[in-house]
Amino acid sequence: MLAARNVVSWLAARAAPAMQAGLRRGVAVSISARCQSTACRRHVVATLRRHLHSNTRSSVGTRVQSGVLANTAVRAAEFSSTTGAAMDASQRTIGVWLLGTTGLIFGAVVLGGVTRLTESGLSMVKWHPIKGMRPPVSEEEWIEEFECYKQYPEYKYSNGMSLEDFKRIFYMEYAHRMWGRLIGVAFAVPAIAFWLRGRIRQQYKPVVLAMGGLLGFQGVLGWIMVKSGLDYDPEGKHVPRVSHYRLAAHLGSAFLLYIVTLWTGLSHILPERTFKETPRALFKLKRYAHMVGGLVFITALSGAFVAGLDAGLLYNEFPLMGGRWVPSDLLALSPTWTNFFDNPTTVQFDHRILGVTTGLSVLALWAKARKLPLHGRARLAINAMLGMVSVQVSLGIATLLYFVPTPLAATHQAGSLTLLTFAVWFMHELRRLKLNKMPK
Numbered sequence: 353m354l355a356a357r358n359v360v361s362w363l364a365a366r367a368a369p370a371m372q373a374g375l376r377r378g379v380a381v382s383i384s385a386r387c388q389s390t391a392c393r394r395h396v397v398a399t400l401r402r403h404l405h406s407n408t409r410s411s412v413g414t415r416v417q418s419g420v421l422a423n424t425a426v427r428a429a430e431f432s433s434t435t436g437a438a439m440d441a442s443q444r445t446i447g448v449w450l451l452g453t454t455g456l457i458f459g460a461v462v463l464g465g466v467t468r469l470t471e472s473g474l475s476m477v478k479w480h481p482i483k484g485m486r487p488p489v490s491e492e493e494w495i496e497e498f499e500c501y502k503q504y505p506e507y508k509y510s511n512g513m514s515l516e517d518f519k520r521i522f523y524m525e526y527a528h529r530m531w532g533r534l535i536g537v538a539f540a541v542p543a544i545a546f547w548l549r550g551r552i553r554q555q556y557k558p559v560v561l562a563m564g565g566l567l568g569f570q571g572v573l574g575w576i577m578v579k580s581g582l583d584y585d586p587e588g589k590h591v592p593r594v595s596h597y598r599l600a601a602h603l604g605s606a607f608l609l610y611i612v613t614l615w616t617g618l619s620h621i622l623p624e625r626t627f628k629e630t631p632r633a634l635f636k637l638k639r640y641a642h643m644v645g646g647l648v649f650i651t652a653l654s655g656a657f658v659a660g661l662d663a664g665l666l667y668n669e670f671p672l673m674g675g676r677w678v679p680s681d682l683l684a685l686s687p688t689w690t691n692f693f694d695n696p697t698t699v700q701f702d703h704r705i706l707g708v709t710t711g712l713s714v715l716a717l718w719a720k721a722r723k724l725p726l727h728g729r730a731r732l733a734i735n736a737m738l739g740m741v742s743v744q745v746s747l748g749i750a751t752l753l754y755f756v757p758t759p760l761a762a763t764h765q766a767g768s769l770t771l772l773t774f775a776v777w778f779m780h781e782l783r784r785l786k787l788n789k790m791p792k
């Protein structure tokens with residue numbers, strides 16, 4: 353039996369390349385013919401699986417008696433392919449879980465956009481992670497909740513909202529918050545289970561922890577954002593709105609979480625493709641793809657400033673603004689730099705420029721990629737990116753021309769995340785190329 357265990361260690365080391373580090377440490381092993389028995393083979397399989405799942409902590413080395421080696425090696429090949437497949441399946445499950453979480457985050461961003469566009473975001477004036485899960489049920493509870501809301505600027509500005517209208521906006525915000533909690537559970541429960549079973553590979557453990565942290569941070573940031581709207585102009589003389597800085601931070605951190613989850617999910621699910629040849633132009637393409645991906649992100653962030661300042665309700669024409677290429681009040685605020693963040697005209701102007709530049713950059717990326725030896729999946733990703741950026745720019749222009757109707761604006765927001773998805777996918781397809789090894 354001892355000999356059989358040694359065989360197992362050897363097989364495990366052959367089947368999982370990652371275990372080869374352990375092999376070097378060297379414990380002498382010999383194989384006897386006894387390990388050909390059925391019980392022994394069962395033991396071999398079980399132990400091999402254990403080794404593979406524990407993702408290598410082996411410290412066994414080998415000295416194999418040659419007579420039995422050939423016989424066992426055939427079985428080793430069989431075992432390694434089945435257990436290898438089992439391991440792939442478990443990694444794919446992690447990929448499915450992460451991509452599922454990505455889908456939920458996508459839904460939360462769209463729901464958040466609709467909540468803002470229907471002006472529902474300030475209807476819940478308290479934040480209790482646990483107690484807040486239960487909405488008012490009886491008429492008394494609704495009246496009590498409504499009385500609380502009446503203390504805040506949005507109600508004062510509304511000129512007497514009815515209880516029915518309040519219920520409608522309350523449910524909208526409630527759905528957004530509950531969706532956030534759903535993401536928390538859908539992420540955390542499998543994360544703990546996979547972690548405890550040793551399914552999460554060492555290299556991804558910090559990433560999973562970072563995702564959990566970002567998720568919690570996202571909830572806290574959401575409340576900090578809402579709080580800025582509740583504290584805004586206590587007299588209710590101006591349209592109450594949340595701080596556009598906080599809105600941009602909330603959206604930006606959601607996008608960041610989305611990117612990390614999507615990238616990690618794709619890393620678990622997509623089989624790697626190697627490039628037959630890596631001409632210099634392919635390395636350049638990868639660098640350029642990263643720059644375009646960054647530009648999509650920055651354009652989306654600038655969109656959050658447009659949304660936060662209601663800047664889409666000005667200059668509802670395209671491409672001119674007030675009949676001019678450069679509007680007259682572009683730098684109306686002082687000091688000058690504040691215009692880029694606080695002046696709705698400048699913020700919209702910047703977003704237009706960034707949006708159109710993003711569109712042209714994706715077109716250039718696509719044109720470069722066309723001439724290079726990309727594999728089918730990468731080509732699909734870049735084509736999807738080009739198609740989506742055209743849709744996104746058209747949606748942005750339509751949102752502006754039609755004075756920001758909710759369905760169009762919400763679709764424009766979903767479009768930005770879809771475009772980002774294709775950009776991440778394309779970058780992911782090129783990830784194997786190392787920029788620091790650029791050929792001459």
Ligand code: HEM
Pocket residue numbers: 465468469603648651652653654655656658659660662663664670703704706707708710711741744745746747748749751752756761764765768771
């Ligand atoms: C690749 C290009 C673009 C991207 C990625 C993008 C992304 C975004 C994002 C993320 C928002 C915030 C939505 C929200 O928080 O509700 C937004 C808002 C907006 N965008 Fe774009 N955008 C692009 C191009 C354009 C273009 C070319 C225009 C018009 C010329 C435009 C007009 C608007 C307007 C008017 C809003 C405000 C909508 C609102 O108040 O909800 N966008 N954009």
